[in-house]
Amino acid sequence: MxxxxxxxxxxxxxxxxxxxxxxxxxxxxxxxxxxxxxxxxxxxxxxxxxxxxxxxxxxxxxxxxxxxxxxxxxxxxxxxxxxxxxxxxxxxxxxxxxxxxxxxxxxxxxxxxxxxxxxxxxxxxxxxxxxxxxxxxxxxxxxxxxxxxxxxxxxxxxxxxxxxxxxxxxxxxxxxxxxxxxxxxxxxxxxxxVWNYIKRENITLPSIYFAHERDCITRNGQLMAASPFLNMDEEDVVFRKKVRFRTVGDMTCTAAVESDAVLLDDIISEISLSKISERGARMDDKVSExxxxxxxxxxxx
Amino acid sequence: MNILKFFTAGSVDDGKSTLIGRMLYDTDSILADQLEALQNSNRKNDDGTVDLAILTDGLRAEREQGITIDVAYKYFQTAKRKFIIADTPGHIQYTRNMVTGASTADLAIILIDARNGVVEQTIRHSYLASLLGIKHLIVCINKMDMVDYSETVFNAIIQKYKALAHQLNLDEITYIPVSALKGDNVVQKSERMFWYQGESLLTYLESVEISAETSVAYARFPVQWVIRPQTDDLHDYRGYAGKVASGTFRLNDEVTVLPSGQKTTITKIEQFDKHPAEAIAGQSVTIHLKDNIDISRGDVVVNSSNLPYECQVIEADLCWMDARPLDLSITYLLQHNSKLTRCKIQEIVYNVDINTLEKHSVHDFKLNDIGRVRLKTAETLPFDLYDDNRANGAGILIDSRTNLTVGALMFRMALDY
Missing domain, CATH: 3.40.50.620 (HUPs)
Known part of the structure; x- marks a missing residue:
């Protein structure tokens, strides 16, 4: 053998x-x-x-x-x-x-x-x-x-x-x-x-996976992209933040994370160190255990 | 870096989930939000610390009942290796889940409660590891904290286990005294067991050598799909797509296509945009053959110097996985790699009492039963004996009335060869 x-x-x-x-x-x-x-x-x-x-x-x-x-x-x-x-x-x-x-x-x-x-x-x-x-x-x-x-x-x-x-x-x-x-x-x-594979294969991704400036609001302790799809009211304060998205779904349920990661290597080291799991940025999982x-x-x- | 797949057998009472939780916890594999959910849970240990077992309980019913029902897969990695754990329930009514978890494992961890030593379920779990052909076994003697970390207790259990291992032909065994609850010898070596000279469980898992069957003799390539673009520029392209089940194929190797028996030569091996000179066990590739012969899904390309068995009457070990008992009067489907054929179970040779390892002759075969059967397939099956080549020595039985997977088969003997 x-x-x-x-x-x-x-x-x-x-x-x-x-x-x-x-x-x-x-x-x-x-x-x-x-x-x-x-x-x-x-x-x-x-x-x-x-x-x-x-x-x-x-x-x-x-x-x-x-x-x-x-x-x-x-x-x-x-x-x-x-x-x-x-x-x-x-x-x-x-x-x-x-x-x-x-x-x-x-x-x-x-x-x-x-x-x-x-x-x-x-x-x-x-x-x-x-x-x-x-x-x-x-x-x-x-x-x-x-x-x-x-x-x-x-x-x-x-x-x-x-x-x-x-x-x-x-x-x-x-x-x-x-x-x-x-x-x-x-x-x-x-x-x-997945990230290591994307890097190895040189796969292009939508730009929102990488850090960029964006208008955000805070919802239930999470950073959300301000958009017409969110039911916002006067209590919602819009502010500009450098963020990226760890998962990409519907704009109303995908939270952003603060990040400076502009390269794949930055993302890989960010994830390696991260203490919040990926679905932690999904509002839809927070409903119950x-x-x-x-x-x-x-x-x- | 490579991947080690292992399965853990033991009941809740042995601290199996605690052991896995401990490994995840001590390797920093639990992320903050999961830890938060853990701390918010009502389940706590007697001393108020978080109950690490919760980490492996996935389904609502499991959390409610505090047991593991199904196989849960857990992932973690260290600087040296990636690990996939199949966490399986240990009670006898979940034997089929253990068989499932063990089927893909390179290594098994058998948990023994230091207070109880070798008990009925130790025999059962060790038998399943042996049945499924797992080469590496770690016997973790857990709850050492409950027996004052006694070397005498540890050694006595080893002596008893050795007799069982001999009976089951298990040879590569490592014994480790641990306390999953307190963390002794799980990730860190314990100072409380200075008498133990070996490595911690994790250190062992990081370094154990796992080898796949890559010898040329067992070269087996089940064809999954034929790639024929039939476009103008690729008019004559005909590639056979599949995953090398075992062995190694090289350019210009003389191969035989089964069941037709036609011989030909490998002219090209493709891996998307690469054209390697060889393909080894575990690689998904597309191969091209010199002669234009009729090959379709379910056929297997093998090295001509060592053919598998090709026959229709086979003796196999069977684990029954369905609530409906085995019916000798009906025809089942047998799936063996990419091949699907009809099959009848002709005879139950014996049934094994997996708590005592005694063989009994019986007339029926029910959920979780394990034993030897003789089966006959509608078409010849190109297979190896499970102990010789696991990757080409197993199959599943499907009940065509319900489409459920009802049996796991490990081929043991070719009868009409």
Whole structure:
């Protein structure tokens, strides 16, 4: 027996590519959920490595809350042009206009939870049987227990107590009609792994990941980007701060962190030292100790 | 830097979650907001310190009941290595979860309560480690603080364990006396156990050598996907995409494609924009072959000098994972790497009482049962024996009525070879 000397990023990359190819081999109509965040951007790079010089055997799907950072959307469109793959967009605004969901009111209103409905509608409209997502197990304790192939019933629900055992690297993608599988190829990556990989692969990211000056307000102890999408009133004091975003989601639920990190190396050393975990900057997880578990049961990403 | 995957077996009472919590805590792997959530929790130790076990309990029901139900994966790293922990429940009703956690592990930690020594569940956990072919075993004798850090107690437990290890053919074993609660010998070496000459648990985990099967003889490449762009400029491009399960493939190697048995040569190995001269176990690559032969997903490319078994009647160890018992009258699906074929369990050879290791002949096979079966597949299966080559020696059983994964199979003997 010889020594296996694959570096950890090579190991993680090879595992993710293996999972993407299993999706291609096992499903009729897969899709890759693309949010414009660094994790789904990493997935796109992994898909290039898995399938080039062929085309991706799936389209990219973006669930658009309408409350986007402009930088995310322009990044998305430029990327699609570059890779020459198909993009499908599901609009939360359409779900609102169609009366399927009701816009939240009040100061903490966000479309974050509404997008679950748009996601499920988009899945059923196109008949997707597998949706690839960029969730990682180190993000949150409910995610730490989720399988790489995670079956959702016809209501999009995750049942943590009825998960299929997942053995070796053999993934069971068999489902009944109407069900779908959420697939998480970077389950075993940490936040730092993703950044180190982005650096190694020289992947371009939306500029909001890097430190920049921005108008901010404070909400529930967190720095938020001032925007028309936040229900602001006279109590909200707008101030200018040098910030960056550690995760990129809807503008109403993604908090900024104060930062001077303008280079990838700065970010990597910032994260290595950081004492706030990544989802600590997500308002949506602060609702209760089981917030993520509850949303996943309801069909969330 | 590489990754070490390990699994921990033990029940809540052995302090398993506390041990993992301690490792995360003492390596500064708990971030501020997680620590804050921890301190706000109502669960505290008797002396008022935070209960580190909470860190590994993920699901609401687990927090409510104070137990681990499912496999939780935890990640941490030191300057020397990255670690993935599969934290699995230790009670007998969660045997299938332990088997799941152990299936991907390089190393197992068996926890023994120093006050109780080798007990029924020690036998069970050690048996599962042996069944799943885990090469490295650490026996952590925990709660040393409760036995006055006694060397005599530690040595007596080792003596008892050695007999069990012999029976299970477990050879590479390291014994470490720890107190997860107080932190002795987990990350830091304990001054309270000056008599212990070995390393702390973490130091051992950082330095243990893990080797994958990369010898050329066991070169196995299950084809997952065929890349055929069929564009004008890539009209003749035909690449076979997959992950090298085991062994090493090199340019110009003579290989055999199974099940067809056709021989050909590797003309190119691609890794996206790179063209390496070899691909080793664990790498996802695309290979090109000299001859234009019909290959599709589920086929496997192997080194011609050492073929796997190819047969339909196999003896295997089976761990049953479903609430519905095994049904000898129905056809299951068997998934072996990228190959899916139909399969029947022809006979239950025996069932193992995993608390006593006694074998019994039985007629039924229920949730969490483990034993030997004889199965027959609809198509020939190219496999190695699990003990020879874990990466090509296992499969899962799927019930096509429910689509659930109902069994884990480790191939032990080829019968119609």
């Amino acid at each position: 010889n020594k296996n000397n694959l570096d950890y990023l090579d190991q993680l990359e090879a595992e993710a590519i293996h999972i993407l190819r299993e999706v291609a081999g096992q499903f009729e109509k897969p899709a890759l959920l693309f949010s414009g965040g660094k994790d789904s951007i990493t997935l796109v790079r992994l898909a290039e490595k898995a399938f080039r010089p062929g085309k991706f055997p799936f389209p990219l799907v973006h669930i658009d809350t309408g409350h986007n950072f402009d930088e995310t959307i322009s990044y998305r469109d430029e990327m699609i042009d570059r890779i020459g793959e198909k993009l499908i967009v599901g609009y939360v605004q359409e779900s609102i206009d169609g009366g399927k969901v009701i816009e939240q009111k009040g100061k903490n209103a966000s479309r974050n939870t509404l997008q679950t409905v748009t996601l499920l509608d988009t899945i059923s409209k196109y008949g997707f049987d597998a949706c690839i997502g960029g969730a990682r197990r180190d993000e949150e304790k409910a995610r730490a227990k989720e399988r790489i192939f995670s079956v959702r019933d016809e209501f999009g629900q995750w049942d943590p107590k009825r998960q299929r055992p997942e053995l070796w690297n053999i993934y069971n993608g068999k489902i009944h009609k109407g069900e779908n599988v959420r697939v998480f190829p970077i389950s075993n990556w940490t936040e730092l792994d 089981a917030a993520m578990e509850d949303r996943k049961k309801g069909g969330y990403f």
